[in-house]
Amino acid sequence: MTSVSTSAFYDGAIYNLTKLRKQTEDLQTQISTGDKIVRSYDDPLAASQMRALQASETLAKADKSNTNMAKTRLTQTDSTLSEFSTIVIQLQSLATQAASSTLSTSDRAAVGAQISAYYNNLVNLANVKDTNGDALFAGQGTGAAYTLDASGNATYNGSSTAATMDLGPGLSVTTGVTGPEFLNFTSGGTSKDLLSVVKGLAAALQNPTSTADAITASQGALTDLSAGLEAITTTQTVVGARLAWVNTTTDMQTQMGTQRANLQSTIGGTDLTAAAAKLTQQMTVLEASQASFVKMANLSLFSILN
Amino acid sequence: MTSNMILIGASGTKAARAALDVTAQNIANASTAGYVRRSVTLSELSVQDSGGSFGDISQFGVRVTGIVRNADTFLQSEVRRTSSDASRANTLVSGLTNVSNAVESSGVYDSLVNFQSALTQLTSTPTDSALRANALEYGRTLAQSFNVASNSLQSAVTGMQTGAADGVSKLNDLANSLAKLNLTIGTDTDPASNSATLLDQRDNILKQMADIANITTTFNANNTVTVQLGGSSGPALVNNITASSVTMTTATSGAISFSVGSLPATLSGGTLAGYQQGIAAGLDAQSELDAQAVDFMDIINTAQTAGVDLNGTTGTAMFSGTGAADMAISLTSGSQIAAAPAGSAASSMNASNVTDMLRTMSTEKTSGQLNDLIFKLNSAVSSNTTTRDTLETIASNASTTLASQAGVDLDTEAANLVRYQQAFQASGKVIQVANTLFDQLLNL
Numbered sequence: 001m002t003s004v005s006t007s008a009f010y011d012g013a014i015y016n017l018t019k020l021r022k023q024t025e026d027l028q029t030q031i032s033t034g035d036k037i038v039r040s041y042d043d044p045l046a047a048s049q050m051r052a053l054q055a056s057e058t059l060a061k062a063d064k065s066n067t068n069m070a071k072t073r074l075t076q077t078d079s080t081l082s083e084f085s086t087i088v089i090q091l092q093s094l095a096t097q098a099a100s101s102t103l104s105t106s107d108r109a110a111v112g113a114q115i116s117a118y119y120n121n122l123v124n125l126a127n128v129k130d131t132n133g134d135a136l137f138a139g140q141g142t143g144a145a146y147t148l149d150a151s152g153n154a155t156y157n158g159s160s161t162a163a164t165m166d167l168g169p170g171l172s173v174t175t176g177v178t179g180p181e182f183l184n185f186t187s188g189g190t191s192k193d194l195l196s197v198v199k200g201l202a203a204a205l206q207n208p209t210s211t212a213d214a215i216t217a218s219q220g221a222l223t224d225l226s227a228g229l230e231a232i233t234t235t236q237t238v239v240g241a242r243l244a245w246v247n248t249t250t251d252m253q254t255q256m257g258t259q260r261a262n263l264q265s266t267i268g269g270t271d272l273t274a275a276a277a278k279l280t281q282q283m284t285v286l287e288a289s290q291a292s293f294v295k296m297a298n299l300s301l302f303s304i305l306n
Numbered sequence: 307m308t309s310n311m312i313l314i315g316a317s318g319t320k321a322a323r324a325a326l327d328v329t330a331q332n333i334a335n336a337s338t339a340g341y342v343r344r345s346v347t348l349s350e351l352s353v354q355d356s357g358g359s360f361g362d363i364s365q366f367g368v369r370v371t372g373i374v375r376n377a378d379t380f381l382q383s384e385v386r387r388t389s390s391d392a393s394r395a396n397t398l399v400s401g402l403t404n405v406s407n408a409v410e411s412s413g414v415y416d417s418l419v420n421f422q423s424a425l426t427q428l429t430s431t432p433t434d435s436a437l438r439a440n441a442l443e444y445g446r447t448l449a450q451s452f453n454v455a456s457n458s459l460q461s462a463v464t465g466m467q468t469g470a471a472d473g474v475s476k477l478n479d480l481a482n483s484l485a486k487l488n489l490t491i492g493t494d495t496d497p498a499s500n501s502a503t504l505l506d507q508r509d510n511i512l513k514q515m516a517d518i519a520n521i522t523t524t525f526n527a528n529n530t531v532t533v534q535l536g537g538s539s540g541p542a543l544v545n546n547i548t549a550s551s552v553t554m555t556t557a558t559s560g561a562i563s564f565s566v567g568s569l570p571a572t573l574s575g576g577t578l579a580g581y582q583q584g585i586a587a588g589l590d591a592q593s594e595l596d597a598q599a600v601d602f603m604d605i606i607n608t609a610q611t612a613g614v615d616l617n618g619t620t621g622t623a624m625f626s627g628t629g630a631a632d633m634a635i636s637l638t639s640g641s642q643i644a645a646a647p648a649g650s651a652a653s654s655m656n657a658s659n660v661t662d663m664l665r666t667m668s669t670e671k672t673s674g675q676l677n678d679l680i681f682k683l684n685s686a687v688s689s690n691t692t693t694r695d696t697l698e699t700i701a702s703n704a705s706t707t708l709a710s711q712a713g714v715d716l717d718t719e720a721a722n723l724v725r726y727q728q729a730f731q732a733s734g735k736v737i738q739v740a741n742t743l744f745d746q747l748l749n750l
Contacts, residue, residue: 005713007337008706015702041406041691044684051677055419062426069430132431140646140656142433163655166429169668301720 013293020286027279030270050268063168070165073175074243081236088229099218112205119198139178154195167249182235187227194228311740317367318733324370325726329719336714340510342377343714375502381708386516390575392701393517395694397577401466401584405591406683408458415676417451420444425660432657438640449633452599456630463588470581474554477518484511485549488530520575541569596629605666613644613659618652
């Protein structure tokens with residue numbers, strides 16, 4: 001017996017129409033939200049991948065902000081180092097003048113006073129602060145990089161190494177240089193530092209024991225200054241290389257971000273064309289089912305009997 | 307002879323009236339749940355060689371021998387079995403959905419990632435008090451998210467326990483009703499009585515019981531039924547006119563079990579089995595969430611004590627608690643985050659301790675594990691939804707088969723209505739003809 005009871009017919013029709021309607025609504029939601037995954041348990045694997053991608057996105061944002069911070073600090077280091085080299089070049093020309101025997105003692109003392117002023121500038125530059133108010137050349141220390149004693153001699157207070165910053169999984173960069181890394185150098189086989197060389201020169205010119213001594217001091221200082229300048233430019237090259245690395249990292253981050261976005265739209269995005277076509281198909285089926293249901297429901301023997 | 311004809315006609319109208327009554331009853335109950343289509347069985351009333359000479363025709367018309375209930379017991383038991391399975395799967399899916407949502411919508415995964423991100427940002431400038439406060443606040447949010455996830459899981463489990471307790475009390479009510487019904491059915495021996503209605507009620511109760519728990523039924527000759535809870539070796543729930551009581555026991559872990567008297571009942575179908583499995587899944591998720599919370603707190607707290615805070619003092623535990631439910635932040639200020647390694651001076655720009663913290667979280671796959679947990683809960687919902695859909699299709703097929711066999715088809719009833727009306731009119735005509743014949747005889 002193939003006949004279906006009236007209630008079974010209605011129950012079946014309701015079941016099928018509801019199912020079709022739900023499928024149509026799901027498609028509509030996918031199209032209007034642009035997300036293929038409406039509920040994460042519809043496609044657990046894709047939802048899990050989407051969560052992982054979202055997490056990478058969040059962490060990448062932190063990496064990006066760290067990278068920007070590293071870039072700011074390195075750029076500031078670079079430009080401060082340029083200031084240093086400008087001053088050292090000035091000092092070189094002043095020392096050249098002082099080394100000349102034609103200069104009178106008072107003129108040499110005036111040059112010495114100028115060098116002494118530059119010394120103060122160098123100390124100030126060595127104590128320059130970064131955008132967060134921390135000393136730029138104190139490494140991992142946060143106080144002033146150099147402190148002056150009563151007689152004006154500078155002493156380094158920072159840590160021995162500069163801070164390193166993580167730029168992402170497995171990537172890191174040293175975000176600065178410590179003072180001694182570019183202010184200390186070797187000249188004539190002995191270890192010297194730029195600040196004491198400059199201070200010594202100023203003192204030798206301002207209060208010379210003799211003209212000859214002053215000239216010798218100036219000549220010695222010239223050798224030291226050129227070694228010092230070399231130390232600064234070398235360090236500047238290192239900083240430049242680090243900046244280039246940071247820029248490479250930024251490019252990589254941008255690329256990874258694009259890849260992530262692509263992956264996200266592949267895994268979780270709605271294929272609009274396919275979804276729209278499917279919606280049209282689904283609606284045709286739904287409309288046909290509704291129409292045939294109405295026809296079937298009217299097909300009662302009672303409506304013919306009177 | 308004419309009196310005989312009138313009697314035959316009268317019996318015909320009676321039979322047609324009875325058939326029309328049954329048809330009307332069928333039409334009226336076309337959409338009554340559990341109603342089984344009735345039909346009238348008729349038999350001829352005739353006596354051979356009664357009293358008179360050989361060959362004398364002794365016909366007395368027709369009589370109603372009974373009202374038949376067109377129920378197929380096999381199909382009915384199939385409906386019960388399949389709907390037990392479907393309702394178990396349905397309950398389990400909604401339980402698992404609640405469990406999965408509890409963990410997912412607590413935002414615990416996002417909070418963990420945000421916390422990691424805040425720590426990563428802190429490494430850029432470990433002396434920045436804003437970044438420190440930011441990391442601490444994300445830590446607080448994370449602890450609260452773990453709390454929310456745990457509470458939601460707990461309430462999902464409690465909800466299922468309440469549902470199961472409600473199911474047990476309904477099952478006991480049904481068992482009592484069935485025992486009373488067994489008494490009425492057993493004493494009802496008159497075939498023309500309303501036994502069909504009683505049997506409908508009996509089958510209805512059995513169907514409701516099967517939705518709550520899988521049952522094994524044995525029908526006795528007098529139409530009463532014996533019900534066992536669970537499989538064929540399960541404890542008797544209704545035995546003739548005696549109903550036993552089902553009890554639910556909740557273990558300290560929260561898991562539930564059922565018994566009838568002192569006999570344990572193992573259920574594989576019905577909402578009760580669904581709740582039982584859903585609760586087990588919820589408790590599993592709960593303990594896994596706790597384990598992950600503890601692992602996470604261990605990583606952070608161990609790293610904290612390995613470093614020094616902004617003031618240069620050795621760090622203290624950042625989180626306190628024994629699981630997801632009571633996890634809380636125990637630091638009061640961002641400056642207490644031990645960013646620098648041991649031995650560093652106060653206000654150190656060295657953030658390698660935080661870097662180590664992040665590295666450990668990465669090697670221990672802290673966020674990955676949480677993602678896996680959510681994935682596992684989601685897939686449980688997804689795979690059980692597929693099972694549920696299959697079982698519901700099977701159940702719906704079984705009930706459609708039963709409905710087409712036992713349900714009312716209005717078209718058939720409409721045809722019957724016309725048929726029996728014609729039968730009534732024909733029998734009436736017979737009486738009229740008999741009357742006319744009688745009159746003709748009188749007028750001779």
